[in-house]
Amino acid sequence: MAAGTRLRLRSKSALKRNHAVNHVSIRPIDRLRAERNSIKWRRYEPDVLPLFVAEMDFDLAPVIVDAVTHALRSGDTGYLDDPGELAPVFADFAQRSWDWIVDEGCVHLATDVTVGLVEALRLLVPAQGAKVVLTPPVYAPFYEMVGEVNGTVVEVPLVEDAGYSLDLAGLERAFAGGADAMLLCNPQNPTGRCHSGESLRALAELAARYDVPVLSDEVHAPLAHPGAVFTPFAPIAAAAGARSATVTSASKAWNLAALKCAWIVAADARMNEVLDRLPEETAARTSILGLHASIAALNNIAWRDEAVEVVASNIELLTNTLAELVPEASVVTPDAGYLVWLDLRATGLGDDPAAVLREQGRVAFNSGPTFGAGGAGFVRANVACDPSTIVEAVRRIASVVDARRPLAVPAG
Known part of the structure; x- marks a missing residue:
């Protein structure tokens, strides 16, 4: 200094x-x-x-510590098969927070957000050579995820001068050029920007027109700041007829990364049929302690x-x-x-x-x-x-x- x-x-x-x-x-x-x-x-x-x-x-x-402690004292430390009570609790949270009506039957477990994105991506793209669109600067592990599915990254950078907004013209070029999928970050990481409803609707229309599935990482959504408007992508995608799923967790907003519990939400029945093919281990590797902690978090904001x-x-x-x-x-x-x-x-x-x-x-x-x-x-x-x-x-x-x-x- x-x-x-x-x-x-x-x-x-x-x-x-x-x-x-x-x-x-x-x-x-x-x-x-x-x-x-x-x-x-x-x-x-x-x-x-x-x-x-x-x-x-x-x-x-404290409510999270109490929930996990109770589970440990009860010996509730086995394996999971489905989201159970977490599905209706998240549906209630999503409606209260964002007016998003979630079908409880469209909620699937995953170990964490990155695992959920990778496993959903595997179901949507070719086994080799998939073209996956990213919008940098973006969460660095996205690049590793594309590698995990043996894909190739197609970068469509955000427009910095417009406040780090989506480059819709660039996205259309990428979609028209044969993109197999897109990983969306909303709210955006690292900029922390919430994509506008207008830009998300335009993205959904492009995704529907070119039939490019969009997986949206919305783990930072519960941390929207006062006065900011977060818009979930799933209901917009469903209205436009685009294939989409949202992956989220309580891990960022309540500091629960180690407890390993996330969930994937299909935007509509068509995507839900895809997620029904997730490997059984995707749910079984999710922590039951994380599930208890997530329920406690979403119920106590x-x-x-x-x-x-x-x-x-x-x-x-x-x-x-x-x-x-x-x-x-x-x-x-x-x-x-x-x-x-x-x-x-x-x-x-x-x-x-x-x-x-x-x-x-x-x-x-x-x-x-x-x-x-x-x-x-x-x-x-x-x-x-x-x-x-x-x-x-x-x-x-x-x-x-x-x-x-x-x-x-x-x-x-």
Whole structure:
């Protein structure tokens, strides 16, 4: 950080607001390092501040801890065959949240969102050489998923100048060129943008016209910010006659990744017939503890609501602190989620700022180029953490950027 630089009071007030939340408990970083063994806390050396992988630094919602504890005490630790109570609970949640009427018989279990996407994709595309459309910058594992089905990625980058919107003309060219399927990210990861209802309707019409099935990853949807509008793709696809399925989970909104439970929702009866052919093991490998936790989460949203408040406050803090200390940086303000796309192209840190900042600043972000076209010069930051962690991360960015600035030449 430049000598003599001080944070403004607005950042301090945001810090206080975060600590005023009642249900969401944020653990101090030293305790997290001592108690957690996940990638976030073990991949890098202890002096590296971790703001990369999608894991919250919050204690779990008590209702989830109670549900899992009850299942363990009851010995309910066997295998699953179907979603059971989860299907009507999610249907109720979807209707309350987004006016999406879900047919309970169209809900299928999967181990996690990535497994659900891959297994559904296998049923929809040729065994070799499938052309799968992605819209980068996009969730990096999408590229690996296409590889898992022996397919080829067709990139149709988002339109950055339009606020990271879908390139509908580009998508039509890709569909007309023989695309076999599309992986949609809604809300979008890493930008956090919710695709508009208008653009999703246009996409559905294209998918129906060219008969290209669309699999929509909507795991960040429960984390839509106040004032943002999330539109689920499935009902729009069904109305347009497009083949589609949605894969989602409580894993991001309630921090349940380790509990391994997701679900795939067919948009209509035609797609449901496809999903009925999912391997039996897709459900059997899903955790029954994750199912209990997911039901508890969807039935009790107060914790989620307050987590979103913390995240929104942290994004404000990040934006203000960057403006104060690293004015060359800019924030792509998300509509949903706790992952923030940071534009560092003007900082002089090169195509992969994350590598430079990790080595020289000892702060870890996700590398922008791994998200595909349009990722050079960006990093993805996780702000589901204590506000002091955000302030310290920005200070470390500033120290690296300041060290690269040319020295001022004295007048005369």
